Amino acid sequence: MQPEALRDFTELVQRHADQWYRAALRIVLDHGSAQDCVQDASIKMWSNWNSYRGDAQRSTWAYRFVVNEALSAKRRSRPVATTDRSELAGIPDSPYFEAEAVLTALYAAVAQLPEQQRLVFQFRYFDELPYADIAHILGTSQGGLKANYHHAVAKIKKTMVGLNLDLHSES
Amino acid sequence: MNLSTEPHKRRDGIHVPDDFAAQLAERATRAAVAATHRRTRMLQLTWTATAIAAVFAGVLLSVRPNSAPAVNTTMQLSVQEAWTALEQGEVTLTDDELFELAELHGINSL
Numbered sequence: 699m700q701p702e703a704l705r706d707f708t709e710l711v712q713r714h715a716d717q718w719y720r721a722a723l724r725i726v727l728d729h730g731s732a733q734d735c736v737q738d739a740s741i742k743m744w745s746n747w748n749s750y751r752g753d754a755q756r757s758t759w760a761y762r763f764v765v766n767e768a769l770s771a772k773r774r775s776r777p778v779a780t781t782d783r784s785e786l787a788g789i790p791d792s793p794y795f796e797a798e799a800v801l802t803a804l805y806a807a808v809a810q811l812p813e814q815q816r817l818v819f820q821f822r823y824f825d826e827l828p829y830a831d832i833a834h835i836l837g838t839s840q841g842g843l844k845a846n847y848h849h850a851v852a853k854i855k856k857t858m859v860g861l862n863l864d865l866h867s868e869s
Numbered sequence: 870m871n872l873s874t875e876p877h878k879r880r881d882g883i884h885v886p887d888d889f890a891a892q893l894a895e896r897a898t899r900a901a902v903a904a905t906h907r908r909t910r911m912l913q914l915t916w917t918a919t920a921i922a923a924v925f926a927g928v929l930l931s932v933r934p935n936s937a938p939a940v941n942t943t944m945q946l947s948v949q950e951a952w953t954a955l956e957q958g959e960v961t962l963t964d965d966e967l968f969e970l971a972e973l974h975g976i977n978s979l
Contacts, residue, residue: 704902707898707901708894708898711894711897711898711901712891712894712898715890715891715893715894715897716885716890716893719883719885719890719893720879720881720883720885723883724881724883733893733896736893736897737893737896737897737900737901739897740897740898740900740901741897741900741901741904743901744901744902744904744905745901745904745905745908790882790883792883794883794884794885794886794889795882795883796882796883796884797882798882801881801882820881823880824879824880824881825881826880
């Protein structure tokens with residue numbers, strides 16, 4: 699690899715490691731697994747560095763590796779028994795998660811969503827990513843994403859009735 | 870409180886300290902570069918091993934003795950087979966050979 703490529707890669711990782719960790723954590727819900735996801739995704743990014751075609755921003759291209767890695771890790775991991783830990787369902791297990799009551803309720807509501815709606819909501823609401831970027835990350839159409847997002851917001855609002863959480867809704 | 874206006878306050882409630890993010894970035898970068906080096910090294914070793922194996926196989930093939938089964942060019946017939954062949958008219962013997970063969974078979978008259 700060229701030294702310029704390594705420099706660009708290093709800069710990308712330094713600039714986005716925080717965001718990648720948060721995205722991975724929201725999917726795998728475990729501090730250690732989220733770090734592993736960032737590391738494994740970085741390995742894949744670097745080994746595929748030259749395959750970047752420029753059809754999205756480099757950061758969006760990279761984000762996709764992290765999301766795919768986290769989704770794979772989540773599918774590999776054993777599901778947590780929900781009978782005795784239902785109150786913890788969907789809550790990130792990390793020293794950096796500020797478990798306020800409203801956020802905890804929000805995460806629990808998000809956990810009830812189907813995977814596609816959950817992901818779209820997280821990228822749109824938490825990361826404030828444009829639909830075009832989300833479409834690239836998930837490999838789907840923007841129209842479908844918008845529909846998924848609105849379904850997700852409606853369900854979350856219904857679940858969180860009585861809590862004063864400002865979920866922005868857009869058309 | 871508007872979370873999105875503060876740089877370290879995130880809507881998702883995950884507030885990653887700068888030093889942790891820096892360490893994570895460094896670990897990830899190092900792992901990625903090391904993995905690439907390992908892969909390159911493995912490829913080099915594989916190609917080297919393949920090349921050595923090919924040369925060794927070539928040398929081995931060129932110096933080994935011919936392992937094909939030797940073809941026996943001399944044919945040995947038993948007396949009985951020779952007599953049967955004679956009876957069926959497939960061979961022609963001289964008188965001496967005929968008498969010799971008859972003697973071997975204990976035949977006194979032809």
